[in-house]
Amino acid sequence: MLIFESLKKNIQYVFKKLYSKGKLSPSDIENGLRELRITLLEADVNYKIVKELISRVSEEAKKQNVVESLTPAEQIITILYKELKNILGESPIINIKHNEKNLIMLVGLQGNGKTTTAAKLAKFFKEKGEFPLLIPFDFKRPAAREQLITLAKTNQLEVFEEKINAPIPALKKALSYMDRRQINVGIIDTAGRKEIDVETMTELKRVSDTFSMNEILLVADSTIGQSSLKIAEGFEKYIDLTGGIFTKYDSSAKGGSILSFRYVTGKPVKFIGTGEKVSDLEIFHPDRIVSRILGRGDLATLAEKAEKAISQEESKNLIKKIKNNTFDMNDYKKQIEAIKKMGGFSTILSSMPVMQGINFEAMSEGNLLKKIEAIINGMTKEERANPDIIDGSRKRRIAKGSGTHVSDVNKLLKQFSQMSRMMKGMNKTKAMNMAKNLGINNRFH
Numbered sequence: 001m002l003i004f005e006s007l008k009k010n011i012q013y014v015f016k017k018l019y020s021k022g023k024l025s026p027s028d029i030e031n032g033l034r035e036l037r038i039t040l041l042e043a044d045v046n047y048k049i050v051k052e053l054i055s056r057v058s059e060e061a062k063k064q065n066v067v068e069s070l071t072p073a074e075q076i077i078t079i080l081y082k083e084l085k086n087i088l089g090e091s092p093i094i095n096i097k098h099n100e101k102n103l104i105m106l107v108g109l110q111g112n113g114k115t116t117t118a119a120k121l122a123k124f125f126k127e128k129g130e131f132p133l134l135i136p137f138d139f140k141r142p143a144a145r146e147q148l149i150t151l152a153k154t155n156q157l158e159v160f161e162e163k164i165n166a167p168i169p170a171l172k173k174a175l176s177y178m179d180r181r182q183i184n185v186g187i188i189d190t191a192g193r194k195e196i197d198v199e200t201m202t203e204l205k206r207v208s209d210t211f212s213m214n215e216i217l218l219v220a221d222s223t224i225g226q227s228s229l230k231i232a233e234g235f236e237k238y239i240d241l242t243g244g245i246f247t248k249y250d251s252s253a254k255g256g257s258i259l260s261f262r263y264v265t266g267k268p269v270k271f272i273g274t275g276e277k278v279s280d281l282e283i284f285h286p287d288r289i290v291s292r293i294l295g296r297g298d299l300a301t302l303a304e305k306a307e308k309a310i311s312q313e314e315s316k317n318l319i320k321k322i323k324n325n326t327f328d329m330n331d332y333k334k335q336i337e338a339i340k341k342m343g344g345f346s347t348i349l350s351s352m353p354v355m356q357g358i359n360f361e362a363m364s365e366g367n368l369l370k371k372i373e374a375i376i377n378g379m380t381k382e383e384r385a386n387p388d389i390i391d392g393s394r395k396r397r398i399a400k401g402s403g404t405h406v407s408d409v410n411k412l413l414k415q416f417s418q419m420s421r422m423m424k425g426m427n428k429t430k431a432m433n434m435a436k437n438l439g440i441n442n443r444f445h
């Protein structure tokens with residue numbers, strides 16, 4: 001079973017019961033919230049968060065029928081969705097500058113996954129076009145160094161191999177090595193510790209006081225639950241963490257600590273480790289987590305948001321365009337902007353006819369949307385209105401301008417033409433259904 005799986009199941013169970021009732025009585029709401037509370041606590045979500053969440057949801061739920069188009073249960077899930085997202089915050093910013101020297105230090109308890117994560121980060125940055133260097137930083141355990149060096153070599157990652165026996169001189173050397181080799185991201189794999197002890201923590205503090213760090217990330221094992229929050233607090237007494245990385249996201253851990261991390265520590269979760277391979281690292285996107293936990297039940301929320309995102313006039317135009325088959329890349333771009341405002345979840349995106357035919361599984365949706373947008377931005381107005389004129393040299397220009405490849409441009413054009421074909425075959429009912437999916441049906445009957 002995957003992380004959050006039981007939380008998801010239980011929340012969906014609670015809402016299924018609520019959905020089955022058309023109108024909710026005060027006692028229905030009360031019972032629903034009680035079950036929700038137990039579910040969250042069982043998933044190891046910090047009790048303070050649970051308390052706050054439940055009281056906010058309860059308050060909002062009392063003001064029922066604020067949004068007439070939603071049923072009471074839908075309204076509750078909408079509120080929960082909003083509040084959970086509030087707690088988790090926006091997608092994180094990774095503080096790395098391409099034209100500067102950057103240092104990322106990984107800290108954490110023994111065996112939580114620092115070394116593995118260091119290699120994963122190096123690969124991640126390398127793929128982003130940066131030049132990373134892995135820096136072993138365990139001065140007591142030679143095997144720790146060896147582990148990182150081996151990991152680096154088997155994955156064609158650059159590693160600082162010179163053996164120096166004290167932290168400050170070692171990092172100075174590594175920095176000048178970075179200068180010489182024009183490397184811009186140093187990733188420091190510090191020694192694991194059994195506990196937060198004064199001696200090794202003071203040493204860590206000395207290092208972080210001496211060198212300016214772009215990121216100091218706590219690497220925490222998802223399976224250790226809430227104690228990761230205490231560990232973070234322990235580290236914070238000495239050094240300023242900039243965020244957390246949760247490893248073993250592929251486990252069956254309850255995951256509540258991941259949901260609680262930002263609320264309790266004030267620092268965002270920036271990455272999650274999703275397996276043992278060096279490629280198993282993902283940026284932590286709160287949106288995706290919340291939508292995964294709440295499942296497709298939050299379609300109503302999205303419809304509501306879509307309603308806001310797409311103005312009434314635009315919606316009318318969209319329907320007209322679909323019907324007249326004049327929907328072009330400019331409209332496509334507008335749709336993408338609207339979807340971005342909604343948060344962009346693959347489940348929802350793929351349920352929208354406009355987006356069908358695109359393989360959302362293959363790419364993370366954040367990247368995908370950015371890519372699509374960049375490509376469309378790279379087109380001239382004329383090209384957007386009439387994609388057929390985009391020949392080989394135009395494709396090359398667009399790819400270059402958008403930082404993508406000609407194959408990406410081709411893919412987008414192909415998808416667009418498939419979509420256009422599909423729309424052509426769409427009758428009035430289908431167009432209405434599509435509008436319905438976008439939450440704009442009521443106005444067009």
Ligand SMILES: Nc1nc2c(ncn2[C@@H]2O[C@H](COP(=O)(O)OP(=O)(O)OP(=O)(O)O)[C@@H](O)[C@H]2O)c(=O)[nH]1
Nearest residue numbers: 110111112113114115116192247248273274275276
């Ligand atoms: N399944 C899974 N295993 C992981 C993940 N990250 C790390 N591991 C495993 O966790 C174990 C410990 O990882 P290390 O990277 O050596 O941990 P460390 O924090 O560097 O350990 P010390 O240096 O001894 O403190 C290894 O067996 C890794 O393969 C992950 O995201 N998923």
Ligand SMILES: [Mg+2]
Nearest residue numbers: 114115144192
């Ligand atoms: Mg290690």
